[in-house]
Amino acid sequence: MAQATQTVDVEDLKPRFGEALRKDERPGYEGYLIAPDRLTEFAMALRDELKYDLLSSVTGVDYLPEDMMEVVYHALRTSGGGPLAFKAQVPRANPVVPSLVPVYPGADFQEREAWDLFGIRFEGHPDLRRILMWEGFEGHPMRKDWHEAYYEEEGKPFKNRWPEGKVYRIEDKVPYGHNVAFPPEFSVEGWTPEGDTALYAGLGKITSKDNGHEEGLDTDEIVVNLGPQHPSTHGVFRMVAKLSGETIVDLKPVMGYLHRNHEKIGERNTYLMNMPFTDRLDYFSSMSNNFGYALAVEKLMGIKPPERAEYIRVMMAELTRIANHLAAIGFLLNDLGAYFTPVLYALEERELILDVFEATSGSRMMCNYYRFGGVARDLPEGVLEKVRALVFERLPRRIDDLDRYLSGNEIVQVRGFGVGVLTPEKAIAYSATGPLLRASGVPYDIRRAEPYSIYDRFEFDVAVRYHGDVYDRYLIRMDEMRQSLRILQQVVRDIPGGEIQTGKPQYQVRVPAGESYGRVEGPKGELGYYLVSNGKPNPWRYHVRAPSFINLTSLGELCRGNKVADTVVILGSIDIVLGEVDR
Amino acid sequence: MFGTGILKGLGVTLKHFVGSYVDDIRWLGRRYFNDEALKVRQGPKGTGVFTVQYPEEKLPVPEEFRFIPFLVYDEGAEGQREIRCTSCGICAKVCPPQCIWIERSNDPQSGRPIPTPKEFFIDIDICMNCGLCSEYCPFDAIKMDHDYELASFHRHAEHIFNMDRLLQPASYYASIRPTNYAREEAARAEKEAAKAARKHEA
Numbered sequence: 001m002a003q004a005t006q007t008v009d010v011e012d013l014k015p016r017f018g019e020a021l022r023k024d025e026r027p028g029y030e031g032y033l034i035a036p037d038r039l040t041e042f043a044m045a046l047r048d049e050l051k052y053d054l055l056s057s058v059t060g061v062d063y064l065p066e067d068m069m070e071v072v073y074h075a076l077r078t079s080g081g082g083p084l085a086f087k088a089q090v091p092r093a094n095p096v097v098p099s100l101v102p103v104y105p106g107a108d109f110q111e112r113e114a115w116d117l118f119g120i121r122f123e124g125h126p127d128l129r130r131i132l133m134w135e136g137f138e139g140h141p142m143r144k145d146w147h148e149a150y151y152e153e154e155g156k157p158f159k160n161r162w163p164e165g166k167v168y169r170i171e172d173k174v175p176y177g178h179n180v181a182f183p184p185e186f187s188v189e190g191w192t193p194e195g196d197t198a199l200y201a202g203l204g205k206i207t208s209k210d211n212g213h214e215e216g217l218d219t220d221e222i223v224v225n226l227g228p229q230h231p232s233t234h235g236v237f238r239m240v241a242k243l244s245g246e247t248i249v250d251l252k253p254v255m256g257y258l259h260r261n262h263e264k265i266g267e268r269n270t271y272l273m274n275m276p277f278t279d280r281l282d283y284f285s286s287m288s289n290n291f292g293y294a295l296a297v298e299k300l301m302g303i304k305p306p307e308r309a310e311y312i313r314v315m316m317a318e319l320t321r322i323a324n325h326l327a328a329i330g331f332l333l334n335d336l337g338a339y340f341t342p343v344l345y346a347l348e349e350r351e352l353i354l355d356v357f358e359a360t361s362g363s364r365m366m367c368n369y370y371r372f373g374g375v376a377r378d379l380p381e382g383v384l385e386k387v388r389a390l391v392f393e394r395l396p397r398r399i400d401d402l403d404r405y406l407s408g409n410e411i412v413q414v415r416g417f418g419v420g421v422l423t424p425e426k427a428i429a430y431s432a433t434g435p436l437l438r439a440s441g442v443p444y445d446i447r448r449a450e451p452y453s454i455y456d457r458f459e460f461d462v463a464v465r466y467h468g469d470v471y472d473r474y475l476i477r478m479d480e481m482r483q484s485l486r487i488l489q490q491v492v493r494d495i496p497g498g499e500i501q502t503g504k505p506q507y508q509v510r511v512p513a514g515e516s517y518g519r520v521e522g523p524k525g526e527l528g529y530y531l532v533s534n535g536k537p538n539p540w541r542y543h544v545r546a547p548s549f550i551n552l553t554s555l556g557e558l559c560r561g562n563k564v565a566d567t568v569v570i571l572g573s574i575d576i577v578l579g580e581v582d583r
Numbered sequence: 584m585f586g587t588g589i590l591k592g593l594g595v596t597l598k599h600f601v602g603s604y605v606d607d608i609r610w611l612g613r614r615y616f617n618d619e620a621l622k623v624r625q626g627p628k629g630t631g632v633f634t635v636q637y638p639e640e641k642l643p644v645p646e647e648f649r650f651i652p653f654l655v656y657d658e659g660a661e662g663q664r665e666i667r668c669t670s671c672g673i674c675a676k677v678c679p680p681q682c683i684w685i686e687r688s689n690d691p692q693s694g695r696p697i698p699t700p701k702e703f704f705i706d707i708d709i710c711m712n713c714g715l716c717s718e719y720c721p722f723d724a725i726k727m728d729h730d731y732e733l734a735s736f737h738r739h740a741e742h743i744f745n746m747d748r749l750l751q752p753a754s755y756y757a758s759i760r761p762t763n764y765a766r767e768e769a770a771r772a773e774k775e776a777a778k779a780a781r782k783h784e785a
Contacts, residue, residue, distance in 0.1 A: 158681050162672035165684030167704035167743055273679035276713035348633045362649035368713045389627040405595040408588030507677040507719040
């Protein structure tokens with residue numbers, strides 16, 4: 001792809017921006033601070049001159065003591081390398097920043113999320129509505145002075161658990177119905193939700209004779225809701241489509257039905273307590289979730305796990321990738337109408353991988369296995385032999401079997417070729433990551449672009465496909481499983497003995513003040529954790545850059561011009577997990 | 584030719600279909616309800632039908648499997664319960680959903696705290712089975728159980744486990760986690776020996 005010969009650096013932009021652009025010099029922080037009124041111009045320069053073409057993460061931080069809100073952006077070059085952080089600071093009383101959607105369309109959902117949870121207004125955003133909370137919700141829950149319904153204390157551990165632990169149920173103290181507060185003069189009976197009107201109004205109109213709409217033929221447009229209760233959505237997820245005949249004119253996803261404010265919970269938790277909570281994000285690949293979070297905290301603490309732990313980590317992460325892709329392919333075939341035979345063949349292999357997880361971590365899906373500076377426990381006896389049998393014999397054979405079974409199938413091909421095409425330019429613009437980006441011909445894989453852990457010592461290829469359609473997104477998962485097997489074979493061959501934890505295991509880790517962004521190439525894309533620590537036992541800010549959520553930004557683009565029946569397949573080919581989308 | 588891909592795919596399903604019978608014949612009627620066969624069926628070399636006939640057949644859980652925690656007590660010489668827990672509160676502090684409540688007991692005369700807890704509660708509706716309590720317990724007093732069949736009819740009456748419900752003898756612990764138990768006992772014996780040696784020196 002593009003040669004990494006950029007000589008322009010952010011420093012070179014300084015003369016142009018003067019006072020508006022300065023280095024973030026708070027201790028433990030990195031990146032740049034940019035004045036909000038020059039933000040759009042700065043982003044344009046970043047994208048066009050410095051080639052930071054993919055805006056990976058947008059989030060807000062509420063600095064309550066400083067009476068300030070901060071919007072944190074992470075942009076990266078798809079030609080490789082790490083992300084660049086830049087921030088805009090605004091007063092807490094009136095937090096307004098210009099929207100970056102015109103520059104990076106991928107900021108769309110993330111800015112809506114920041115508006116929803118922090119109340120930061122993004123001027124110029126085309127459709128600034130709540131995204132995770134419902135329309136009509138009062139307040140912005142991620143603000144530090146907002147308290148949840150079952151609020152007990154600012155941070156865990158709660159003081160009434162020990163030594164005077166008088167057990168009670170919170171539901172008995174605050175019974176159902178009393179845990180909701182309404183604004184004054186509000187009556188529930190007299191309220192009609194207006195959210196959907198705004199939603200429907202935001203849908204695009206037929207503007208040309210594209211989309212199978214012939215000029216002069218006066219057709220009606222109709223709005224169809226798919227979901228939230230629909231098996232094809234893999235959870236509770238709703239798609240609102242505007243149709244002309246059977247062709248999709250525009251489509252918007254509606255999410256948040258599974259929202260539990262994971263990040264708020266994370267900020268009440270101590271650092272270690274968050275580890276089992278990360279399992280519940282993308283519950284298909286909890287080991288990867290653990291990995292990213294462990295990296296982010298280790299970066300803040302400045303520690304590294306011992307050699308053996310690194311190998312075990314990589315082994316678990318790659319097994320997770322295989323398990324995830326098996327399920328993704330299986331359920332994609334389900335969406336195609338191959339009802340349950342392929343998915344059961346795929347899940348058979350996944351079960352064997354989960355057996356390995358269960359034997360090492362104690363749980364099949366909620367692994368909670370990684371610790372800061374190592375892993376929870378060493379591999380029990382017999383596990384390595386089982387992994388060896390899997391990665392050298394069983395899995396390669398079974399993946400070939402699956403390939404023979406499905407790849408040549410004419411129905412899969414007809415439903416996949418040219419359906420839901422995402423061009424490389426669009427993929428980058430919409431901040432797609434993971435298989436979605438690589439199937440569009442952009443070979444960006446964090447394991448290669450910015451190797452973390454010990455990925456720099458393994459031999460593997462970055463899988464890439466070029467058509468960007470459903471079929472290529474299916475194929476790329478096959479490719480990635482094979483590459484993961486290659487890595488696993490090297491891991492099993494080279495894994496050394498020794499310690500699995502740096503220092504003594506601690507339940508209360510000391511995390512110095514500062515920020516960190518730890519990211520891994522999760523099975524679904526870039527999984528990033530943005531942490532802000534103020535030196536206390538609980539993180540000040542805990543943000544998850546969820547790949548499933550951000551990959552959905554391109555769903556509308558993917559579906560436009562296709563038939564209704566194809567939305568199901570297109571959604572399946574993105575591979576989302578609602579636990580991560582809604583958080 | 585159009586359709587060869589489908590035919591090839593159907594060949595794979597046919598292979599699976601035939602394979603299930605081949606595996607039945609291989610075990611000659613002993614394929615089900617047989618621990619030996621279950622192990623092979625569920626292992627990397629397994630072929631044929633993959634499912635388990637629950638609840639007649641159950642997958643054996645590995646040693647590290649974790650479910651709701653329990654408290655360990657040692658059996659004294661006269662059969663009395665010697666509770667290992669010292670109510671130090673680490674488990675309550677490390678518990679992510681904060682489902683552990685501990686009441687420390689005080690000496691009736693001096694009013695000073697004594698190690699054995701007065702009460703110990705775990706709300707199993709809230710417990711997320713993460714295993715952090717047992718991982719960070721310095722006294723090996725709280726451990727994760729293997730019993731996952733806990734469904735009950737009375738959620739409000741039965742789902743807060745008190746100390747009586749939580750206590751299990753060390754022999755039970757040794758039976759579900761033999762390797763861990765042996766390792767911990769060895770470490771403890773070593774510590775005791777070192778302590779005795781130091782006493783001896785002094």
